[in-house]
Amino acid sequence: MTATVEAGPADRLHSVPLRRVVGQVRRAGPLGLLDGLGDRARGQIVRLNLGPFRPFLVTHPDHLQHILRTHAADYPRGAAMWSALGRLTGKGIGGEGAQWHASREILQTAFSAGYLKSMSGQMIDSITGAVDDLAARAGQPIDAGVEMTRVVQRVVDPVFFGSLIPDGEGDRLGEAVATAMGSLLWRMAMPFVPHAVPMPGDRPFKRATRTVNEILRPVLAQARKDQRDGADIVTKLMRGTGADGQPLTDDQICEDIVALFVAGSESSAIALTWIWVSIVQHADVYERVRAEVDAVVGDGPLRREHVRELTYTQMVLREVLRIYSVGWAVPRMATKDDVIDGVEIPAGSTLVITPYLTHRLEEFWPDPLKFDPDRFTREQVRARHPLAYMPFGNGAHQCLGEAFFHQEAALIVAGMLRRFDVALAGPVAPKLSLTLQPREPVELVLTPR
Numbered sequence: 001m002t003a004t005v006e007a008g009p010a011d012r013l014h015s016v017p018l019r020r021v022v023g024q025v026r027r028a029g030p031l032g033l034l035d036g037l038g039d040r041a042r043g044q045i046v047r048l049n050l051g052p053f054r055p056f057l058v059t060h061p062d063h064l065q066h067i068l069r070t071h072a073a074d075y076p077r078g079a080a081m082w083s084a085l086g087r088l089t090g091k092g093i094g095g096e097g098a099q100w101h102a103s104r105e106i107l108q109t110a111f112s113a114g115y116l117k118s119m120s121g122q123m124i125d126s127i128t129g130a131v132d133d134l135a136a137r138a139g140q141p142i143d144a145g146v147e148m149t150r151v152v153q154r155v156v157d158p159v160f161f162g163s164l165i166p167d168g169e170g171d172r173l174g175e176a177v178a179t180a181m182g183s184l185l186w187r188m189a190m191p192f193v194p195h196a197v198p199m200p201g202d203r204p205f206k207r208a209t210r211t212v213n214e215i216l217r218p219v220l221a222q223a224r225k226d227q228r229d230g231a232d233i234v235t236k237l238m239r240g241t242g243a244d245g246q247p248l249t250d251d252q253i254c255e256d257i258v259a260l261f262v263a264g265s266e267s268s269a270i271a272l273t274w275i276w277v278s279i280v281q282h283a284d285v286y287e288r289v290r291a292e293v294d295a296v297v298g299d300g301p302l303r304r305e306h307v308r309e310l311t312y313t314q315m316v317l318r319e320v321l322r323i324y325s326v327g328w329a330v331p332r333m334a335t336k337d338d339v340i341d342g343v344e345i346p347a348g349s350t351l352v353i354t355p356y357l358t359h360r361l362e363e364f365w366p367d368p369l370k371f372d373p374d375r376f377t378r379e380q381v382r383a384r385h386p387l388a389y390m391p392f393g394n395g396a397h398q399c400l401g402e403a404f405f406h407q408e409a410a411l412i413v414a415g416m417l418r419r420f421d422v423a424l425a426g427p428v429a430p431k432l433s434l435t436l437q438p439r440e441p442v443e444l445v446l447t448p449r
């Protein structure tokens with residue numbers, strides 16, 4: 001297979017020969033390749049020629065504006081990479097078109113500000129319980145990824161499922177969804193291979209989706225039997241209607257739940273892990289966050305109002321997601337021939353929007369590798385291009401869980417920092433997978449304050 005990057009009109013497409021691509025991947029891995037492409041392109045469009053698959057990499061905020069906002073109808077999610085993911089997440093909220101729209105309408109109310117407020121008590125109880133449990137492990141190294149996944153699942157269980165998932169099954173569901181996601185990597189990397197041709201990952205994918213069904217189907221059956229009146233997501237989906245005006249089927253509800261898991265749980269747990277890495281590695285930031293937590297929360301119980309009052313902590317969360325853009329790639333497909341900034345985009349092309357590189361463009365982020373939460377003062381945010389920062393996407397598919405994540409993350413940071421001093425037990429480096437995640441498990445040591 002060849003892998004080159006083509007030159008194009010007005011030098012707006014960048015060209016890297018195959019040797020350099022392969023060399024860079026060998027030397028520095030896929031993330032090194034991405035960093036190298038970013039340095040070379042500096043916001044211009046890059047076309048990767050990977051034989052039958054020739055995606056464009058798009059990073060400049062003006063180009064993102066074109067794809068996600070002004071010409072969004074011509075750039076649906078139909079990209080080849082999505083069709084692999086669609087085997088897991090279905091055609092509802094993880095898809096496109098009328099069925100996506102119907103699911104989005106239902107879930108939008110589910111994640112409204114009012115809803116967030118109404119379930120904040122449950123969220124706080126889950127977080128406080130999880131932090132209490134961590135106290136028993138103080139002094140020993142803990143795996144941040146594992147522990148943050150546990151906290152996130154404890155938060156999500158009442159919110160998504162009205163606590164209908166039996167003990168232990170939440171963990172099993174999370175693991176099965178993660179396995180299914182991981183086993184799609186081959187199909188996503190080689191989307192041109194027909195599904196009839198067996199590929200690595202197919203078997204674990206089947207096993208994992210069977211497990212997901214084994215866990216979710218009884219939950220749905222129970223929820224239908226109970227005729228529940230709850231505010232959880234399962235109940236909302238059961239009460240909502242699909243594109244045909246009919247109630248959603250169990251298949252559709254399962255797909256939306258799995259899509260929410262895929263979109264929300266793993267990304268949140270990884271982002272929370274990066275938050276600890278970033279805070280602990282920057283002593284000045286750590287001190288400021290801790291001082292803010294002490295001033296705002298003190299010794300009393302966590303409250304929802306704290307989320308708004310933890311202003312510096314919120315700036316830190318934003319800077320973490322700038323540097324560590326967990327959702328580093330957002331694919332789209334061009335349905336028509338188009339021209340973006342002088343570059344011809346043929347119909348059928350895959351475009352990979354790359355927030356990771358957008359967040360490193362010097363034009364918008366001076367000294368981009370420096371960790372500096374003060375980039376997110378209100379004045380600085382207002383002065384910046386609105387699409388220069390998009391860890392949660394933008395346009396019609398913008399993340400539904402953004403406010404949920406910010407509430408959850410601020411409460412977790414506050415809940416932990418008022419109880420513990422947090423230290424890192426070893427070095428940490430990022431790696432590029434479907435998400436931007438730590439290469440090795442991140443070990444934290446908690447010391448009671």
Ligand code: HEM
Pocket residue numbers: 077093094095104107259260263264265267268271325326327330331390391392393394396397398399400401402404405
């Ligand atoms: C740090 C955590 C998170 C990150 C980085 C993240 C990132 C993203 C991104 C980049 C998209 C846009 C995808 C696209 O344009 O095709 C997205 C969509 C979405 N996210 Fe998140 N997300 C996070 C947390 C969450 C949470 C906690 C939830 C739910 C509880 C959630 C639910 C969704 C949903 C449902 C969509 C699809 C929206 C649509 O297509 O209409 N996300 N997310």
